[in-house]
Amino acid sequence: MNKTKILLNVFNTLLFTCITISLIACSCRPPGEITYEDYANAGVIFEGVAVNVIVDKENWSKTITFQVTENIKTDQSTITIETALDGAMCGLNITEGDKWFIWGRKLENGNFGSGICTRSTIIPEDTGAFNMERYEADKKFISELKAKKGKQNFRLADGASASGKIKNGMRCGKWSFYDSNKALVKTCKYKKDVEKSCTEVENSTM
Numbered sequence: 001m002n003k004t005k006i007l008l009n010v011f012n013t014l015l016f017t018c019i020t021i022s023l024i025a026c027s028c029r030p031p032g033e034i035t036y037e038d039y040a041n042a043g044v045i046f047e048g049v050a051v052n053v054i055v056d057k058e059n060w061s062k063t064i065t066f067q068v069t070e071n072i073k074t075d076q077s078t079i080t081i082e083t084a085l086d087g088a089m090c091g092l093n094i095t096e097g098d099k100w101f102i103w104g105r106k107l108e109n110g111n112f113g114s115g116i117c118t119r120s121t122i123i124p125e126d127t128g129a130f131n132m133e134r135y136e137a138d139k140k141f142i143s144e145l146k147a148k149k150g151k152q153n154f155r156l157a158d159g160a161s162a163s164g165k166i167k168n169g170m171r172c173g174k175w176s177f178y179d180s181n182k183a184l185v186k187t188c189k190y191k192k193d194v195e196k197s198c199t200e201v202e203n204s205t206m
Contacts, residue, residue, distance in 0.1 A: 064092075
């Protein structure tokens with residue numbers, strides 16, 4: 001193989017590598033203004049300090065144990081979060097000793113998953129050197145939500161809506177869900193924000 005072909009092969013290999021990295025790199029929009037759906041769909045929300053970080057390079061993941069410092073949507077004192085190995089795979093760059101504001105989704109193994117496409121954010125020691133606007137807005141929204149009592153109405157995505165009782169920010173009792181035409185889609189029963197049962201409504205336009 002002559003020198004020209006060797007250089008061409010090297011170039012093609014590098015080009016393929018760059019294209020592959022570009023295709024698998026994490027891409028998502030920064031979270032927008034917080035909504036009720038953001039809160040309702042989160043499996044867990046808390047502030048905590050990372051006390052143990054286990055790196056699993058074989059599975060391109062990290063498992064982080066947090067000591068919870070503020071229970072927001074959980075009653076646990078320690079919580080395990082799973083995230084991708086690095087930011088290119090949408091993983092959170094968490095190291096031991098870091099304090100974070102975590103939003104997680106429930107995984108099949110009982111842990112919670114989170115990533116840079118969620119509302120999770122680090123809480124630095126020097127908050128004055130960091131843009132904390134989204135964090136402060138989220139905390140304010142949650143505080144106001146938890147102050148609500150009794151039956152509430154919430155606008156959802158695509159013009160849909162939901163109504164039901166809320167206590168300490170958690171759904172309880174019977175909830176009704178409507179489509180954008182205000183037609184009843186389903187009713188669900190909740191206990192401490194955990195869905196116990198749902199009944200679909202036939203002939204829904206949704």
